[in-house]
Amino acid sequence: MAEVTVQAPAKINLHLGVGPVRADGFHPLATAYQALSLYSRVTATDADTWSLTCSGRDGVDVSGVPLDESNLALRAARLLAGEEPRGVALHLDKGIPVAGGLAGGSADAAATLVACNELWGLGHDRATLARFAAELGSDVPFALYGGSATGHGRGEIVEPLADAGHYEWVVLTFDFGVSTPAAYAEFDLLHAGAEVPDPVIPAELLKALAEGSTSGLAAAVGNDLQPATLRLRPDLAEPLAAGIAASALAALVSGSGPTCLFLAEDASHADRVAAALGRFGRARRAHGPVPGAVIC
Ligand SMILES: C[C@@](CO)(OP(=O)(O)O)[C@H](O)COP(=O)(O)OP(=O)(O)OC[C@H]1O[C@@H](n2ccc(N)nc2=O)[C@H](O)[C@@H]1O
């Protein structure tokens, strides 16, 4: 096969429980992930050398995406190639806002693993690809699986979750990013000298997903990193409050932020909430859960 295109979804953390920093600098997580209908598409084309290009669609600004060897997609392809003398031309078409706490780089990496596995006829199964994914970043494995899932360890230990629901979200993005390490460092500062309990996923959240209950989910979402992100970006408090004032069922920061998430009853309710938020940034509608990385 000379060319393979794979799409991988954005992730949100329905609940992000964060524990005390480990000796390796990572934080133990107990999180419930959900894949949303914003996608990165990666096209891998047979080539003798290595190259990378990138575009954005649906208003995604890709000027902050590195095109050198630090790019997670290129790193994913090189990791999969190992010592073999291979090459590939990668094109990333990003529909996931960059540096927003939506794991767009992780989606690029997961899509690249699936695309190169196919292009090169390697025949790795998903569990093997997930081991490569975990080497690339804590939330890369989830982008392979998609759906709704738990994440433990530093986020890389992923178990699919029963989810009977279909949820409509408003995803509010901004023209600034928040660095993930900076948000975790702020979390450490906020908890300096205090005992940080081991993180757990609330039982109510798992019950709400199993029942497909939107109101149950609204009552159970949460993000232990949110106070840290709000210290870095106090201006996020206003759109979060505005979403609730505009009747969103729940409002929270996505992962390390700055993207804010608003849960709606249905698509038309989501449209109304989105209309009230447009003055703060770009409000997109998305739904979840959706599948992980798939060949297009
Ligand atoms: C916060 C979360 C929540 O899902 O997502 P984003 O908001 O970035 O999308 C993730 O934990 C982000 O995962 P990811 O972006 O893959 O992080 P990595 O590349 O593995 O790590 C980047 C840095 O984040 C910090 N880090 C990451 C994961 C973790 N469990 N503890 C940490 O302290 C470390 O400082 C690490 O050096």
Ligand SMILES: Nc1ncnc2c1ncn2[C@@H]1O[C@H](COP(=O)(O)OP(=O)(O)O)[C@@H](O)[C@H]1O
């Ligand atoms: N494919 C990629 N490879 C490497 N870095 C990327 C890639 N896409 C985005 N980035 C960079 O990684 C950082 C995190 O971006 P991203 O993964 O989109 O968000 P987040 O970690 O907040 O969920 C940003 O600095 C961004 O420029």
